């Protein structure tokens with residue numbers, strides 16, 4: 001028997017991402033966001049939902065660019081901090097000791113210590129309610145070589161992204177490998 005939990009934002013897991021932007025004076029800022037997901041394959045796009053109250057919101061509106069950086073689990077403390085204070089009040093890079101990297105493609109900083117950085121140009125935005133969904137066109141993905149597998153792609157066991165449980169406010173690490181996509185379901189296909 002399933003129990004109704006109400007109209008809550010319960011989706012498991014959501015990714016812990018860190019959004020990099022520059023403010024009007026050129027100060028780099030980072031904020032944590034979990035309302036993030038790929039939303040188009042061609043052009044490759046990612047959607048990030050932010051409240052107007054964030055410093056990042058105004059930075060994206062004026063710079064028309066942002067980065068989506070993936071911290072690995074050994075930076076969970078930093079990611080949590082980036083989600084608790086505002087760039088309006090604090091220089092989060094200076095306070096955390098992490099390093100802003102200049103992107104050559106977009107007007108937004110990357111976080112050097114995080115293994116993956118997705119460089120985005122603002123494609124469009126949608127006012128939904130409390131959150132505005134920013135759609136970023138992905139111009140490039142920068143990955144530390146140490147997190148790449150034999151096929152040249154990032155391996156989740158090396159990236160070690162942080163998983164976030166909305167409402168329950170919990171962070172988890174990545175679990176075990178269970179199979180390959182577009183393959184596991186083959187035995188159930190009647191048309192093959």
Ligand SMILES: Cc1cc2nc3c(=O)[nH]c(=O)nc-3n(C[C@H](O)[C@H](O)[C@H](O)COP(=O)(O)O)c2cc1C
Nearest residue numbers: 031032033034035050051054055056083085086087
């Ligand atoms: C795990 C986590 C996830 C968060 N996800 C979001 C989000 O998706 N959208 C949002 O607007 N705020 C989110 N926040 C809150 C912002 O990170 C927080 O308001 C931050 O201080 C904004 O920084 P800024 O003012 O420097 O832009 C999240 C915080 C945490 C800890």
